[in-house]
Amino acid sequence: MNAVNHSDVIKIGLLGCGTVGRSLVDLLAERESELIRTTGMRFQIVMIGVRTISRVTLPADSQIEVTTDTAALVKNDNIDIVIELIGGVEPARDLVLAALNAGKPVITANKELLAKSGSELYQTASANGVDVLFEASAAGAIPILRPLRESLLGEDIKRVMGIVNGTTNYILTQMSDEGQNYAEALSQAQQLGYAESDPTNDIEGYDAGAKAAIMASLAFGNYVVASDVTHEGISNITKEDITFADELGYVIKMLALAEKFADGEIGVRVFPALVDKKHPLASVRGSYNAVFLEGEASSELMFYGRGAGGLPTASAVLGDLVDAALNLRRGMHRPVIHGEPASIKPASQMRSSFFFVIDAKNSPGVLSAIAGYFSDQNISIKAMEQEPLAGDDTQARMVFLTEEALDENADAVIKLCEASDYVSQVKSFFRVLR
Amino acid sequence: MNAVNHSDVIKIGLLGCGTVGRSLVDLLAERESELIRTTGMRFQIVMIGVRTISRVTLPADSQIEVTTDTAALVKNDNIDIVIELIGGVEPARDLVLAALNAGKPVITANKELLAKSGSELYQTASANGVDVLFEASAAGAIPILRPLRESLLGEDIKRVMGIVNGTTNYILTQMSDEGQNYAEALSQAQQLGYAESDPTNDIEGYDAGAKAAIMASLAFGNYVVASDVTHEGISNITKEDITFADELGYVIKMLALAEKFADGEIGVRVFPALVDKKHPLASVRGSYNAVFLEGEASSELMFYGRGAGGLPTASAVLGDLVDAALNLRRGMHRPVIHGEPASIKPASQMRSSFFFVIDAKNSPGVLSAIAGYFSDQNISIKAMEQEPLAGDDTQARMVFLTEEALDENADAVIKLCEASDYVSQVKSFFRVLR
Numbered sequence: 001m002n003a004v005n006h007s008d009v010i011k012i013g014l015l016g017c018g019t020v021g022r023s024l025v026d027l028l029a030e031r032e033s034e035l036i037r038t039t040g041m042r043f044q045i046v047m048i049g050v051r052t053i054s055r056v057t058l059p060a061d062s063q064i065e066v067t068t069d070t071a072a073l074v075k076n077d078n079i080d081i082v083i084e085l086i087g088g089v090e091p092a093r094d095l096v097l098a099a100l101n102a103g104k105p106v107i108t109a110n111k112e113l114l115a116k117s118g119s120e121l122y123q124t125a126s127a128n129g130v131d132v133l134f135e136a137s138a139a140g141a142i143p144i145l146r147p148l149r150e151s152l153l154g155e156d157i158k159r160v161m162g163i164v165n166g167t168t169n170y171i172l173t174q175m176s177d178e179g180q181n182y183a184e185a186l187s188q189a190q191q192l193g194y195a196e197s198d199p200t201n202d203i204e205g206y207d208a209g210a211k212a213a214i215m216a217s218l219a220f221g222n223y224v225v226a227s228d229v230t231h232e233g234i235s236n237i238t239k240e241d242i243t244f245a246d247e248l249g250y251v252i253k254m255l256a257l258a259e260k261f262a263d264g265e266i267g268v269r270v271f272p273a274l275v276d277k278k279h280p281l282a283s284v285r286g287s288y289n290a291v292f293l294e295g296e297a298s299s300e301l302m303f304y305g306r307g308a309g310g311l312p313t314a315s316a317v318l319g320d321l322v323d324a325a326l327n328l329r330r331g332m333h334r335p336v337i338h339g340e341p342a343s344i345k346p347a348s349q350m351r352s353s354f355f356f357v358i359d360a361k362n363s364p365g366v367l368s369a370i371a372g373y374f375s376d377q378n379i380s381i382k383a384m385e386q387e388p389l390a391g392d393d394t395q396a397r398m399v400f401l402t403e404e405a406l407d408e409n410a411d412a413v414i415k416l417c418e419a420s421d422y423v424s425q426v427k428s429f430f431r432v433l434r
Numbered sequence: 435m436n437a438v439n440h441s442d443v444i445k446i447g448l449l450g451c452g453t454v455g456r457s458l459v460d461l462l463a464e465r466e467s468e469l470i471r472t473t474g475m476r477f478q479i480v481m482i483g484v485r486t487i488s489r490v491t492l493p494a495d496s497q498i499e500v501t502t503d504t505a506a507l508v509k510n511d512n513i514d515i516v517i518e519l520i521g522g523v524e525p526a527r528d529l530v531l532a533a534l535n536a537g538k539p540v541i542t543a544n545k546e547l548l549a550k551s552g553s554e555l556y557q558t559a560s561a562n563g564v565d566v567l568f569e570a571s572a573a574g575a576i577p578i579l580r581p582l583r584e585s586l587l588g589e590d591i592k593r594v595m596g597i598v599n600g601t602t603n604y605i606l607t608q609m610s611d612e613g614q615n616y617a618e619a620l621s622q623a624q625q626l627g628y629a630e631s632d633p634t635n636d637i638e639g640y641d642a643g644a645k646a647a648i649m650a651s652l653a654f655g656n657y658v659v660a661s662d663v664t665h666e667g668i669s670n671i672t673k674e675d676i677t678f679a680d681e682l683g684y685v686i687k688m689l690a691l692a693e694k695f696a697d698g699e700i701g702v703r704v705f706p707a708l709v710d711k712k713h714p715l716a717s718v719r720g721s722y723n724a725v726f727l728e729g730e731a732s733s734e735l736m737f738y739g740r741g742a743g744g745l746p747t748a749s750a751v752l753g754d755l756v757d758a759a760l761n762l763r764r765g766m767h768r769p770v771i772h773g774e775p776a777s778i779k780p781a782s783q784m785r786s787s788f789f790f791v792i793d794a795k796n797s798p799g800v801l802s803a804i805a806g807y808f809s810d811q812n813i814s815i816k817a818m819e820q821e822p823l824a825g826d827d828t829q830a831r832m833v834f835l836t837e838e839a840l841d842e843n844a845d846a847v848i849k850l851c852e853a854s855d856y857v858s859q860v861k862s863f864f865r866v867l868r
Contacts, residue, residue, distance in 0.1 A: 141733060146585050147581065150757060151753035152753060154468070154756055155752075155753075280714070283716065284714070295749065297575075300738075302724075305732065306734065309733070315731035319587065319589075321588070330766055
């Protein structure tokens with residue numbers, strides 16, 4: 001055991017004291033002796049900056065000063081490291097930049113801030129020779145950014161695929177495992193606190209998109225910002241979609257997919273996809289998250305865990321805190337990404353396999369006509385099934401699984417179907433994870 | 435992009451040039467410009483030490499010196515970092531200690547060495563102020579040791595569960611998915627190069643045990659050595675066992691399980707276990723590996739990937755190499771475990787749920803007698819099923835699933851069954867992962 005140097009105290013200024021902040025206060029208290037043993041340092045939150053002091057509930061014997069003067073906190077000479085848990089872009093951005101410019105390492109869990117202004121933060125940290133660490137921002141408790149930044153520094157990563165939004169994964173899991181429809185599953189997620197009363201940010205993929213931008217930046221070494229990410233939500237998914245997928249051996253998952261193409265362009269999109277039940281991502285259920293990497297040398301890697309929640313997120317913040325403190329004492333900081341802004345491939349130019357369920361007239365020649373829409377668009381059909389629609393044998397239900405093709409060509413097939421006299425509806429349409 | 439300083443070359447001495455070593459030579463060549471971009475350093479293997487020079491096949495234009503004088507290599511002033519890929523305890527141990535004592539950071543993928551002499555290596559590295567890094571030793575390409583050592587330094591880890599042997603996982607997956615029996619699956623694994631001609635080290639759990647010892651040491655902060663690990667192999671597993679498990683919603687997996695108990699004792703064991711099909715470890719198929727962690731704050735985490743293979747293992751070595759080189763240039767090294775040797779709990783005192791399939795006389799009173807063996811041993815039965823044995827209705831097949839109980843009590847039930855006039859055989863017995 002190391003000799004404990006009681007004078008080596010790391011003084012922390014905490015911005016924001018919601019669920020994660022409050023969990024961090026408790027976690028640091030609980031792990032104090034173990035942290036002294038493993039790091040030789042005592043971590044002490046000396047000040048908490050909030051908007052409304054009366055909302056902060058600390059243990060009765062707490063010595064922590066609570067202030068609304070956050071601008072003073074980030075420059076306070078008595079503070080070694082700043083932890084930002086406010087969320088949102090402003091005032092978090094101003095405060096983080098001020099802290100970095102005051103020479104203080106910053107730890108943040110703020111995905112919106114990083115996905116919008118990450119480059120500015122990295123550059124400011126680098127110019128001041130301090131760390132900006134943000135493990136909790138991308139996948140909650142899952143240590144994914146550190147492996148990306150360190151273990152995989154020599155790796156040529158081709159794809160990053162994540163289930164990085166617990167709300168949508170909970171809803172899709174309930175629809176899949178419990179046979180609920182979308183509205184029922186959303187309502188249950190809201191009751192359990194997994195979804196907000198206005199769930200747009202989660203359901204439409206904005207939350208996952210911000211996280212994907214952060215991961216893509218680290219994986220590929222070029223900055224990707226939130227506005228580079230294209231989104232498709234899950235609110236139109238039906239119980240029938242889940243059943244169609246299930247019968248073919250797939251589950252539907254809300255995926256964040258970041259790819260590096262041979263031409264050097266990067267594509268990042270969030271969309272519901274068919275995932276083979278045997279793929280490890282298919283086993284990620286409920287509010288859990290996972291990130292799947294495909295690298296040239298390391299082959300496939302997956303990281304799984306809690307993507308949200310006070311204590312899991314606080315544990316990721318604590319990992320960064322230890323890292324920042326050790327670096328601070330050694331007078332060093334971690335290198336950040338050296339790259340330029342990514343060159344973004346338009347979504348229409350990205351490729352996938354596709355899954356179509358098409359209801360059409362049940363008569364000779366119709367299948368041939370619809371198959372023609374695919375061949376017109378240079379899409380090869382991998383598998384096809386057709387049967388009369390239950391209860392209406394004038395209609396047939398056709399299921400098509402295609403080879404890889406351009407997104408814009410699949411869109412064109414949908415438009416051809418919609419304009420066709422044979423087709424009554426495109427009942428279901430999804431991309432398939434390869 | 436960083437200015438490239440062509441004079442900053444990291445000179446590497448490589449010990450051993452088998453599959454992993456050869457992949458590393460190629461990987462470093464292929465990633466050279468990217469590594470210069472991200473680290474500012476050029477990584478150059480200047481010397482390879484082997485037993486038989488004629489076995490080393492390098493690219494025709496290679497400038498690498500090949501030598502049999504490994505003792506001189508590890509002390510050579512022209513070498514900055516030593517990579518040990520010989521395997522086995524000696525002469526690897528002597529060479530690694532000599533390199534560390536010569537002030538050179540060492541990277542090793544040698545699980546036997548670490549699981550036997552890890553403590554000696556860590557202490558020697560620490561005394562010389564250099565790194566000994568060994569990411570590739572525990573789970574191949576999966577970056578598990580760095581998260582354990584860094585991201586989770588503030589975490590109270592309770593259990594580490596791993597599928598860390600690709601040979602046994604391949605065999606069990608083939609038995610499960612393809613209906614092969616043990617001999618067929620082993621033979622196929624041998625043909626594909628997943629199993630050695632003498633597969634004992636994998637099949638009986640020694641390989642997994644060494645990896646579990648390394649992970650337990652880092653997870654719990656106390657040294658665990660290979661001889662602390664208890665083992666049970668998979669060679670007795672039958673197709674019927676797989677079917678029994680399947681019918682109850684389980685798959686059989688070879689698990690390495692390391693636990694920290696409330697009394698501070700640590701238990702590490704390798705055994706085939708029933709894993710719920712919905713558990714993420716159940717989705718780890720074929721030659722893939724995964725490590726599942728349960729922590730107080732981070733909750734559940736899983737890391738999945740390739741556990742073996744030349745290129746994946748070389749990618750893990752490369753991650754360590756970059757880390758060691760950055761540390762070397764900063765004049766620092768990573769702290770290693772500060773703990774004492776672990777206090778080991780005897781396997782008989784560890785607890786599990788158990789699964790029994792017992793064939794017995796099909797007559798009144800027999801079930802009651804057998805249930806009595808469990809209650810005699812303080813084992814509560816959670817679920818029980820009984821039906822006449824197909825083709826022989828004088829016999830009944832009874833399936834018992836128990837609550838958690840001590841291993842020694844489950845052993846006693848087996849002995850009671852074997853001594854019983856009612857019981858013809860204990861057909862199947864497994865621990866169940868909770």
